[in-house]
Amino acid sequence: MTGKLPYAWSMRIGAHVRQDDDPIGQGERLGADLVQLFLSDPQKWDTPGEHPRKDQILASDIDVVVHSPYVVNVASLNNRLRMPSRKAVAEHADAASKIGAFGLVVHGGHVRDGENVAAGVENWRKLFERQEDKGGFAVPILVENTAGGDFAMARYVDAIGRLWDAIGDYGAGFCLDTCHAWAAGEDLADVVDRVKAVTGRIDLVHLNNSRDEFDSARDRHANLADGTIDPQVLVAIAEAAGAPVVLETPGAGIADDIAYLREHTG
Template structure:
């Protein structure tokens, strides 16, 4: 008998061809795809996607990843304020595509003395948007790989953050490369995170080019990385959440094939 978690699990990948995301997903046999709604290195305002109707009509689930420069924790107004606006705008664009959420990195501050302010700034993101009716899709906070003053690198920091934002319905995205590079063991990682946040809404299942606790965010295919592929499969098997691969495109099909073989 197939476990309930496997029945709920949908496996796919981050889209490398934004012009035809569903076609890319179908080519891979993906059940879920992740995409950007803007150039991830820009502050551009999202524009309507030319294939929005096709994306919404497809049986492939969709999640949107926010642009990389967003840092809602920052104590710098010139970064924090546009970050808040970008989260709201990209969440609306995600809703227009029928996405189930918007993934946002935890961000960072400049010193230990600012960490509490960073947590407060995360809470203010939700408080201020709640006054406007809330976000158009759930905000899914992702753990990060590096930074001495990161909001979501170490699990004790995630715990402090969750005390501030968990009651707003924030989701959580577990990135295996980020956890590994950030110095968090992957054995038992699903239970540990669920013990902190009470949930995992998405998994970014990636191996790492670098060693444990390197602080380097460099994804690798399963056969080339430093993380045991069987451990990655175990995270996939136990998380009970959609799984998106962000591994290099050259070996992504092989990574998906490995998962399907080891989860069957």
């Protein structure tokens, strides 16, 4: 694998940047240590081209992680969705490597109501197995937990454990989203320990508060001090995870969120 690998531990705090045409400039304006970005329209199947700021990104001290498009669903039993999803993951991993990204975030996905969840897990295993025959992915794939759905691959920690039994040996990484875990009905007080118990790792934290109540299955992010999750719980997760932190909170307050987290962590 290529790309910037995670650094010796010192909490790196960053943000998902909406201005994808100038991610480093936006990161600098926010005072971020790292930025997360899309490499194409997240609602479409577009193949990512060369980033227009590639040289600037590679030269910057700001680290980069890429988020795959939302349309990707590797677990799907529908060939017309699963096959383009596999292709998109490989394409976005290749494009991410060209800007020195340390990983590609991919949502855990789901099967449809009534379908066999085990078949969705098997589709994840096949993604890694088939790519291994091609030399592996260009950057680590960071599987992200999701907020809702009884037929989701990564809503609950026990489901994440079943998924990891299938893909853990292929070097998959894990991205913990706090809003998603809250919405899924997972207790945040010990979620880091429970996730690490089944995955052995957390490679990235999406530190987001929630606009909705616990176990709502609704994925609506709030700024750190403004949502239904106790901000001190979020700070504790950031410290316990031992991983880079990306804020995907509402843009108007994201600079304040970075400052808040820096103020309240060691």
